[in-house]
Amino acid sequence: SSDLTQDPAVSVALGQTVMITCQGDSLKTYYASWYQQKTGQAPVVVMFGKDYRPSGIPDRISGSSSGDTAFLTITGAQAEDEADYYCCSRDTSGKRWVFGGGTKLAVL
Amino acid sequence: QGTLRESGPALVKSTQTLTLTCTFSGFSLSTSGTSVSWIRQPPGEALEWLARIGWDDEKYYSTSLKTRLSISKDTSKNQVVLTLTDLEAVDTATYYCARFPEPLGAFDMWGQGTMVTVSS
Numbered sequence: 464s465s466d467l468t469q470d471p472a473v474s475v476a477l478g479q480t481v482m483i484t485c486q487g488d489s490l491k492t493y494y495a496s497w498y499q500q501k502t503g504q505a506p507v508v509v510m511f512g513k514d515y516r517p518s519g520i521p522d523r524i525s526g527s528s529s530g531d532t533a534f535l536t537i538t539g540a541q542a543e544d545e546a547d548y549y550c551c552s553r554d555t556s557g558k559r560w561v562f563g564g565g566t567k568l569a570v571l
Numbered sequence: 572q573g574t575l576r577e578s579g580p581a582l583v584k585s586t587q588t589l590t591l592t593c594t595f596s597g598f599s600l601s602t603s604g605t606s607v608s609w610i611r612q613p614p615g616e617a618l619e620w621l622a623r624i625g626w627d628d629e630k631y632y633s634t635s636l637k638t639r640l641s642i643s644k645d646t647s648k649n650q651v652v653l654t655l656t657d658l659e660a661v662d663t664a665t666y667y668c669a670r671f672p673e674p675l676g677a678f679d680m681w682g683q684g685t686m687v688t689v690s691s
Binding site: 494496498506507551559560561562564565 | 632
């Protein structure tokens with residue numbers, strides 16, 4: 464299968480912890496990367512590989528995986544974390560990439 | 572660090588062919604392990620990966636669009652060109668190019684995107 468499945472929307476209270484999930488067969492073989500996209504802006508990578516965070520991304524954002532599911536966790540969510548989050552990985556052929564449907568995160 | 576910038580027409584007619592250019596700086600597409608992909612996003616919808624070209628000129632295409640897509644590179648000009656034929660209204664989207672270094676396994680640099688509207 465080439466699909467990555469995400470919950471369409473998630474909300475979190477300010478300062479609380481939220482986990483965004485991404486499920487797909489390709490995640491049994493390939494790591495997910497995660498992208499944050501704010502309104503009107505290009506996506507920005509926030510996590511990749513086993514659990515690597517690009518410089519400049521706050522350490523309250525972390526990633527993990529288990530089996531066919533990848534997780535993006537925001538510990539102590541801030542107002543600026545409100546955005547759409549997309550997971551991505553190679554598909555099962557290894558020659559194409561697939562994005563999840565995106566999760567809209569609301570920080571209340 | 573580097574940058575990428577997409578360019579092309581903002582409005583095209585259905586059945587026509589779209590040609591988009593990604594001009595980049597700060598890296599070379601002749602560096603082993605480097606590739607550039609095109610990714611699009613219809614208004615209010617999710618990201619969709621379209622095509623990739625690598626340092627070795629190896630090309631991969633979205634299964635659903637492979638008959639309509641073509642990707643090429645001009646290493647001397649630091650450009651990657653995408654063509655999409657037989658345009659339809661559903662091809663209306665913001666089109667992004669992004670760099671993918673194999674050691675990272677992620678799209679680490681993106682252009683700002685170019686919005687393309689297909690009209691009938």
